[in-house]
Amino acid sequence: MAPVTHPPALDTGVLFWPRGGSAQVIRYHLRELETRGWNTTLHAGSLGRPGEPSHGETFYHGLNLRAYDYNDAQKRFTRSLNPQQGPRPFHPSYEDRGHCPDPLFPAVPPEDADRITDAWTEHLTRHRSKTPTVLHLHHLSPLQTSARTAYPGTPRVTTLHGTELKLIDGMNRRLGLARSIGLSLKELAHLPGPDQALELARHATLDEADTTLLTTTDWPQWVHCEYWLAQLREAAQHAGHLAVVSDQDQDLAQRLLHLSAPPPVIPNGVDTTSFRPFSLTPDARMRHLRRWLVTDPQGWGPGQTPGSIRYTDQDLERLRDSQGRFRPLLLWVGRFLDFKRVPVLLEAFAALRTRMDPAPALLMWGGYPGEYEGTHPADLAARLGIQEDVYFAGWRGHEELPTGLNCADLFVAPAVNEPFGMVYVEAMASGTPPVATATGGPLRTIIPSGPTATGWLVRPDDSEDLASTLTTALSDPAELARRSSNGRTHTQSAYSWAHTTDHYINLYDRARTHL
Numbered sequence: 001m002a003p004v005t006h007p008p009a010l011d012t013g014v015l016f017w018p019r020g021g022s023a024q025v026i027r028y029h030l031r032e033l034e035t036r037g038w039n040t041t042l043h044a045g046s047l048g049r050p051g052e053p054s055h056g057e058t059f060y061h062g063l064n065l066r067a068y069d070y071n072d073a074q075k076r077f078t079r080s081l082n083p084q085q086g087p088r089p090f091h092p093s094y095e096d097r098g099h100c101p102d103p104l105f106p107a108v109p110p111e112d113a114d115r116i117t118d119a120w121t122e123h124l125t126r127h128r129s130k131t132p133t134v135l136h137l138h139h140l141s142p143l144q145t146s147a148r149t150a151y152p153g154t155p156r157v158t159t160l161h162g163t164e165l166k167l168i169d170g171m172n173r174r175l176g177l178a179r180s181i182g183l184s185l186k187e188l189a190h191l192p193g194p195d196q197a198l199e200l201a202r203h204a205t206l207d208e209a210d211t212t213l214l215t216t217t218d219w220p221q222w223v224h225c226e227y228w229l230a231q232l233r234e235a236a237q238h239a240g241h242l243a244v245v246s247d248q249d250q251d252l253a254q255r256l257l258h259l260s261a262p263p264p265v266i267p268n269g270v271d272t273t274s275f276r277p278f279s280l281t282p283d284a285r286m287r288h289l290r291r292w293l294v295t296d297p298q299g300w301g302p303g304q305t306p307g308s309i310r311y312t313d314q315d316l317e318r319l320r321d322s323q324g325r326f327r328p329l330l331l332w333v334g335r336f337l338d339f340k341r342v343p344v345l346l347e348a349f350a351a352l353r354t355r356m357d358p359a360p361a362l363l364m365w366g367g368y369p370g371e372y373e374g375t376h377p378a379d380l381a382a383r384l385g386i387q388e389d390v391y392f393a394g395w396r397g398h399e400e401l402p403t404g405l406n407c408a409d410l411f412v413a414p415a416v417n418e419p420f421g422m423v424y425v426e427a428m429a430s431g432t433p434p435v436a437t438a439t440g441g442p443l444r445t446i447i448p449s450g451p452t453a454t455g456w457l458v459r460p461d462d463s464e465d466l467a468s469t470l471t472t473a474l475s476d477p478a479e480l481a482r483r484s485s486n487g488r489t490h491t492q493s494a495y496s497w498a499h500t501t502d503h504y505i506n507l508y509d510r511a512r513t514h515l
Helices: 021-035 071-078 110-127 143-150 163-180 185-189 194-203 208-216 225-237 247-256 282-295 313-317 342-353 377-384 398-407 422-429 463-474 477-494 497-513
Strands: 009-014 039-046 065-069 134-138 156-160 241-244 329-334 361-366 390-394 410-412 434-437 456-458
Touching: 009 021, 009 143, 021 039, 021 134, 021 422, 021 497, 039 110, 065 110, 110 143, 110 225, 134 143, 134 497, 143 156, 143 225, 156 497, 163 185, 163 208, 163 225, 163 247, 194 208, 241 247, 241 497, 282 313, 282 390, 282 398, 329 342, 329 398, 329 422, 342 361, 342 377, 342 463, 361 398, 377 390, 398 422, 410 422, 410 463, 422 434, 422 477, 434 463, 456 463, 463 477
Parallel strands: 009 039, 009 134, 039 065, 134 156, 156 241, 329 361, 329 410, 361 390, 410 434, 434 456
Antiparallel strands: none
């Protein structure tokens, strides 16, 4: 192979507009590479107007972005036209988010999938850099197919962020279930309703897990499972050198994608300069909370816009106890998706309020506008009678999160099988101990006991264990402080972006050597 010209050049591609953790990974990693003299070009989706967090140029500010604009496809959707059939088709999603322009992958038929692939092939071909050293793709998607045409001969690396593996596992399970009861996916999609599904489960003598899957699945969203399973497995064959972000995903990827060897684990990093402990006076803390909840509210209710959930100064006074001191404050951060287990958190919080004096408050930070699975958390909080102690801050810029974490006494997010969970590491870097479930990424990143403990792990889907653990943690300020200090030390040594980028550069070298 001819020697690489200097400086090295990396092209990066991601199908989606910036929304989840993978976009944060891309942004931090490319910035770290550029500090080391790399030239980078980013192909990524963009949605909305300048200044909005979904807007590519805004989110990836300072990077060499070649944006794929989804705004026209969004407009098609608002006019009740198919957003996958325009000149710039909207991407599908790994999650079923209901009525939205990005449907679940297996809801998209092959002819629309071909349009997405063709459009991205044209985009990559037109906007690629002249002599890329390596192409780094994020997630399994049509991009791997597009890259075969747009980047012939270029070494490739693909990071699996876990959400695609959850989808593949879900498609496998549903396809296996359909075969076991002798029906096609299309036939299941035409079941009249849940009563017929339940009767079918009884007739087929399904166990409890399969009965639940059969009766709760929105089958029209899964009719193209066979097609997309084949497409994503083929994408894996053209993905180049794979990497995953957690040990759990390493096992899952090898099993689901039929890999001959386990892909390396490269955990995500954290910006330990921005995410750090800093002292906030009570007045400064209240000023921040007032801005998030009163003067610039972004919380939203079902069917409503950001800012529809708003608070008054009188509401903020409930954050203080009878002595005027702040009550313990828990912080949750994330999207309102099923695997985040927000109902488990709210049920545990309802129990926790009865066990502590003063009772804690809960700040819900996140929930992408219009996106939620199951019952909206605001409705569930009202149903549980805890709405006066649960505050919805809405979806806010990532640059504000370090302050949010420093306002909290404890970070809690009982997600199940979180692929990595960057926010848990960001919490530790900020000196705010996390409470998570003993599943997925937190099993690797959080140390739950011993002299170097950094947080707590609880049983998944167990609101009582969560409530008891939160009670124990908040009742012991000395232990909170010890785990706070340990967490900061741990993240600095193991999860800096310099450390993560070193791993990726080694992977790029292997990809170049073993084309």
